[in-house]
Amino acid sequence: xxxxxxxxxxxxxxxxxxxxxxxxxxxxxxxxxxxxxxxxxxxxxxxxxxxxxxxxxxxxxxxxxxxxxxxxxxxxxxxxxxxxxxxxxxxxxxxxxxxxxxxxxxxxxxxxxxxxxxxxxxxxxxxxxxxxxxxxxxxxxxxxxxxxxxxxxxxxxxxxxxxxxxxxxxxxxxxxxxxxxxxxxxxxxxxxxxxxxxxxxxxxxxxxxxxxxxxxxxxxxxxxxxxxxxxxxxxxxxxxxxxxxxxxxxxxxxxxxxxxxxxxxxxxxxxxxxxxxxxxxxxxxxxxxxxxxxxxxxxxxxxxxxxxxxxxxxxxxxxxxxxxxxxxxxxxxxxxxxxxxxxxxxxxxxx
Amino acid sequence: xxxxxxxxxxxxxxxxxxxxxxxxxxxxxxxxxxxxxxxxxxxxxxxxxxxxxxxxxxxxxxxxxxxxxxxxxxxxxxxxxxxxxxxxxxxxxxxxxxxxxxxxxxxxxxxxxxxxxxxxxxxxxxxxxxxxxxxxxxxxxxxxxxxxxxxxxxxxxxxxxxxxxxxxxxxxxxxxxxxxxxxxxxxxxxxxxxxxxxxxxxxxxxxxxxxxxxxxxxxxxxxxxxxxxxxxx
Numbered sequence: 001x002x003x004x005x006x007x008x009x010x011x012x013x014x015x016x017x018x019x020x021x022x023x024x025x026x027x028x029x030x031x032x033x034x035x036x037x038x039x040x041x042x043x044x045x046x047x048x049x050x051x052x053x054x055x056x057x058x059x060x061x062x063x064x065x066x067x068x069x070x071x072x073x074x075x076x077x078x079x080x081x082x083x084x085x086x087x088x089x090x091x092x093x094x095x096x097x098x099x100x101x102x103x104x105x106x107x108x109x110x111x112x113x114x115x116x117x118x119x120x121x122x123x124x125x126x127x128x129x130x131x132x133x134x135x136x137x138x139x140x141x142x143x144x145x146x147x148x149x150x151x152x153x154x155x156x157x158x159x160x161x162x163x164x165x166x167x168x169x170x171x172x173x174x175x176x177x178x179x180x181x182x183x184x185x186x187x188x189x190x191x192x193x194x195x196x197x198x199x200x201x202x203x204x205x206x207x208x209x210x211x212x213x214x215x216x217x218x219x220x221x222x223x224x225x226x227x228x229x230x231x232x233x234x235x236x237x238x239x240x241x242x243x244x245x246x247x248x249x250x251x252x253x254x255x256x257x258x259x260x261x262x263x264x265x266x267x268x269x270x271x272x273x274x275x276x277x278x279x280x281x282x283x284x285x286x287x288x289x290x291x292x293x294x295x296x297x298x299x300x301x302x303x304x305x306x307x308x309x310x311x312x313x314x315x316x317x318x319x320x321x322x323x324x325x326x327x328x329x330x331x332x333x334x335x336x337x338x339x340x341x342x343x344x345x346x347x348x349x350x351x
Numbered sequence: 352x353x354x355x356x357x358x359x360x361x362x363x364x365x366x367x368x369x370x371x372x373x374x375x376x377x378x379x380x381x382x383x384x385x386x387x388x389x390x391x392x393x394x395x396x397x398x399x400x401x402x403x404x405x406x407x408x409x410x411x412x413x414x415x416x417x418x419x420x421x422x423x424x425x426x427x428x429x430x431x432x433x434x435x436x437x438x439x440x441x442x443x444x445x446x447x448x449x450x451x452x453x454x455x456x457x458x459x460x461x462x463x464x465x466x467x468x469x470x471x472x473x474x475x476x477x478x479x480x481x482x483x484x485x486x487x488x489x490x491x492x493x494x495x496x497x498x499x500x501x502x503x504x505x506x507x508x509x510x511x512x513x514x515x516x517x518x519x520x521x522x523x524x525x526x527x528x529x530x531x532x533x534x535x536x537x538x539x540x541x542x543x544x545x546x547x548x549x550x551x552x553x554x555x556x557x558x559x560x561x562x563x564x565x566x567x568x569x570x571x572x573x574x575x576x577x578x579x580x581x582x583x584x
Contacts, residue, residue, distance in 0.1 A: 048480050073483040080484045086477035090499045099495070103486030146485060
């Protein structure tokens with residue numbers, strides 16, 4: 001465990017009461033709708049917001065209040081990225097990096113960070129001349145320049161225009177291979193792209209913590225109840241058909257054809273996302289269907305969603321696939337747990 | 352032809368020098384006093400802050416003679432200032448340079464406090480937080496972030512405090528006593544010239560004070576304008 005905490009604090013009318021363990025690697029997404037206290041919890045963990053309780057990071061005690069032990073923010077080995085880049089406006093881009101470098105003084109690889117965040121051409125500029133995406137890249141570089149042992153990211157994409165989000169996400173993913181990340185967002189897309197673990201927050205409380213696939217697949221959990229409920233499957237890349245732009249991905253013994261603009265290395269692990277509303281079921285494999293992916297699955301659990309909808313959890317080679325069906329179809333096809341059926345997947349994408 | 356030095360009598364030069372010394376000492380002390388005070392007023396929420404602010408702003412609206420009268424009582428032999436002066440072996444703080452400094456501190460405080468308060472209020476909390484995360488202690492943050500970003504506030508505070516102390520009259524008349532080289536400041540010297548009917552010396556001294564004040568304020572406003580145009584230097 002890298003970070004372990006149990007905290008209580010107040011944010012306006014909301015009481016935040018949360019405890020948990022952050023894995024020592026990968027991205028943990030702190031997910032919840034606006035106003036549930038996610039950002040405040042992040043600030044509490046950083047030491048930027050008053051709260052009582054304990055925070056332990058590796059073998060360091062960061063906070064043990066009200067006992068008195070409190071490691072101040074500026075001595076905690078963390079990096080942070082907020083919704084706003086919050087660059088020091090009286091300094092140049094280079095000056096912002098030097099500010100950290102001088103205080104933490106550990107990053108020998110500043111050039112590597114500058115290259116990875118692609119801010120080389122911006123170094124001489126005033127931070128007031130940067131676009132939202134550029135500024136956030138500089139802020140990421142600044143956070144990395146402190147050689148953090150933990151990165152706290154608070155909706156870092158919200159001030160970045162759409163076309164630049166993906167490259168920033170890729171940079172964050174690359175960083176997550178070496179530094180554990182706690183990432184606050186209310187965007188399902190960002191969760192699907194980044195999360196290894198998910199912490200669900202509601203009304204100031206952490207209501208669930210676990211691997212992302214499990215959090216998505218819990219029928220009674222808040223993620224499955226959403227209209228954009230989605231399953232994540234992990235698989236390995238096979239052949240690529242450049243004429244039709246189709247990548248073969250094997251999930252266990254089953255193969256799927258996934259649209260992809262670029263070829264990937266054979267054997268590379270990938271994640272597939274399949275929205276529950278893009279999955280339908282049939283008892284017999286259909287003949288001459290336009291649907292490319294028809295998968296043999298077993299029904300695990302059937303759960304009513306209300307408003308004429310049912311959510312069905314299917315198992316595919318020990319992984320989970322969700323299907324959102326009309327209650328009438330569930331009744332007429334008599335879909336019950338334990339049955340073998342075929343899932344027609346209308347859309348699947350590489351994460 | 353009248354050269355710069357001949358323009359004023361040596362007594363007037365001395366009075367001007369006392370004024371400049373008084374203004375300098377006052378401004379330096381006020382910048383030190385007002386930095387924590389302005390920080391507390393701008394960035395903390397305490398009950399009673401408005402009353403504190405109102406008291407500190409009183410010199411803006413009170414007739415200087417009222418202020419001078421109370422200061423005279425405070426600094427005189429029977430006031431706390433007199434008691435304090437006796438410790439140092441003086442009879443009283445009134446009619447002394449230290450007494451003038453104390454009076455000027457009170458009189459010019461709002462002119463230094465206000466620009467600093469405005470400068471601190473507009474600091475960005477996120478940048479302050481990020482400075483902490485980047486490893487800066489509060490003291491380090493003050494010098495590396497607050498001071499450079501509040502530069503304009505400090506410049507305005509210094510200029511206004513200096514110019515306002517230079518133009519002080521009512522208060523020094525009450526507590527000064529016009530001792531040459533000690534408490535006879537330029538504004539009082541000017542008053543005495545007029546009283547004595549010496550209009551030619553009064554003209555010269557008035558012109559010097561006018562030009563000095565104008566140049567300082569002009570410099571300040573020019574600088575503000577350039578900063579508003581977006582440059583951080």
